[in-house]
Amino acid sequence: MILERNHAGALALAARERGIGCFVVMPLNSAQPKIEAVRSYGAEITFCEPNAPARESTLKMLQERTGATFIPPYDAVNTILGQGTALLELIEQAPEPLAAVIAPVGGGGLLAGTAIAADGTNVRVFGAEPAGAADCAQGLADGRRIEHVNAETIADGLRTPVGKLNFPIIQERVEGVIVVSDEEIVQAMKLMWERLKLVVEPSGAAAFAAIRSKAFQELDIKGPVGVIVSGGNVDLSKPLPWI
Amino acid sequence: MILERNHAGALALAARERGIGCFVVMPLNSAQPKIEAVRSYGAEITFCEPNAPARESTLKMLQERTGATFIPPYDAVNTILGQGTALLELIEQAPEPLAAVIAPVGGGGLLAGTAIAADGTNVRVFGAEPAGAADCAQGLADGRRIEHVNAETIADGLRTPVGKLNFPIIQERVEGVIVVSDEEIVQAMKLMWERLKLVVEPSGAAAFAAIRSKAFQELDIKGPVGVIVSGGNVDLSKPLPWI
Known part of the structure; x- marks a missing residue:
């Protein structure tokens, strides 16, 4: 069993197990093992500058392109x-x-x-x-x-x-x-x-x-x-x- | 719950939980966290040279002094x-x-x-x-x-x-x-x-x-x-x- 405590990693793993596409926005300065874990679970990563406005605009573009549902990391x-x-x-x-x-x-x-x-x-x-x-x-x-x-x-x-x-x-x-x-x-x-x-x-x-x-x-x-x-x-x- | 996978540590912990004395012979070059774990569980450590004859003679002396039962790490x-x-x-x-x-x-x-x-x-x-x-x-x-x-x-x-x-x-x-x-x-x-x-x-x-x-x-x-x-x-x- 793989334990995945990171939000992006957990979503990537859950999506793979259900055969659903998963798209993750991550700041450019994310820790390497976090990036590798998300990637190894088959999710597509889009990197952004490490600040809130960049994160939001990248998310918006990504949603327009893919039609994906946004799953916020905490405030939902x-x-x-x-x-x-x-x-x-x-x-x-x-x-x-x-x-x-x-x-x-x-x-x-x-x-x-x-x-x-x-x-x-x-x-x-x-x-x-x-x-x-x-x-x-x-x-x-x-x-x-x-x-x-x-x-x-x-x-x-x-x-x-x-x-x-x-x-x-x-x-x-x-x-x-x-x-x-x-x-x-x-x-x-x-x-x-x-x-x-x-x-x-x-x-x-x-x-x-x-x-x-x-x-x-x-x-x-x-x-x-x-x-x-x-x-x-x-x-x-x-x-x-x-x- | 403390998991103790090391023989000496496990014995020290089990002895403490049952209120039994525990005496451990360890080679002088044992890893520091192993020593600290055994000690923190209240066992008495006797160090010996890192070779089989030294281990056996130290064990023998220790048993004579304390009357303790020897619990071998694998061949018993x-x-x-x-x-x-x-x-x-x-x-x-x-x-x-x-x-x-x-x-x-x-x-x-x-x-x-x-x-x-x-x-x-x-x-x-x-x-x-x-x-x-x-x-x-x-x-x-x-x-x-x-x-x-x-x-x-x-x-x-x-x-x-x-x-x-x-x-x-x-x-x-x-x-x-x-x-x-x-x-x-x-x-x-x-x-x-x-x-x-x-x-x-x-x-x-x-x-x-x-x-x-x-x-x-x-x-x-x-x-x-x-x-x-x-x-x-x-x-x-x-x-x-x-x-």
Whole structure:
């Protein structure tokens, strides 16, 4: 079984398994293994400049040419609900009931989906965000969504500001967002590689870093805590971040 | 849940969970994360020179001092049977019946155990061995166990010659041992890191390398093939082997 945690990779793989065409817009500076994975699943990649206007105009041209349906990576109802299924699977597989779950927050689809999936269970929901792109935690404190963020963090998958649909869901249903430093993220990432034998990128280690933090420990949660690990694209031809 | 695939680490963890003392003899040149894992599980480590006589005399002294029971890493009935339980779990978890299974072979405990566990199922059993320490494949061809091997392979966990108990079990129950080059092992290892998101050491990638080989593909096995992945101790402070 191939696990594909990246949005583009997951869509390319799902489309191939169903015999559907798949067209992916990716920034020119995307990580090489991400590009190779998407390509190997048979999707057609169109590269664009790494900024929002270029992404949108490239997407528009692509849709006009192919008639393809746009599947947004986080700020859309079906994407949010789909991402929330990770918690449903986790609840099913866990040997005992979870007391809490924690998910990383960038665009917020995964965290909002997790919170919706937790509805009606007794699972408390938390988010984890890097200090260098803590727009969600800040937005929750301010009572309004922060639309732009000057992201400076090693967790490149979490640099996006929280989406319009996602923010109010998080506001209503998430108990708190734990902010972690890049140093804590890198330490957590190394520990996950060494002990859990999991190749995770910094974004994928953020939630694990958060549960190791003093802020989370002080919550003194009794019972098992589920950690959503999302993001395993690491350019293995480059030195690892702790070297 | 902590997965511990290393013999010393697994014993240290199991002992801690049961509140039993654990004493481990390790060669001085063991990988740092392996040492740290064993130590963090609360076992007492005694280091020795990296050769068989030193290992045995250190073990003897340790047993005299502590009265501990020796649990050999591969050439003992209970160890073989314990290692074979990996296949039982795999059969239980696989969504459809396995047509075959492949396990790496160094000392041979895992492969012999796998073969015993496959008894009475329709699962065909294969081994995977590095070309630079292919004493098991050679022994099968010659019809007798090779006792010494001048191992030269990146797969350091598979350098040991096959044990006395293990060889006849393998001879009787294993259909064949696929020999793979270090280059094939490193390629397989990189692919496992990139796509399966698994931190495996070269020894842990040997079986995956074998199923990708021409020799295995030519067997033309119909149905799912189980791959036993054993060994995830990589010194992450050093450059990765494909760099």
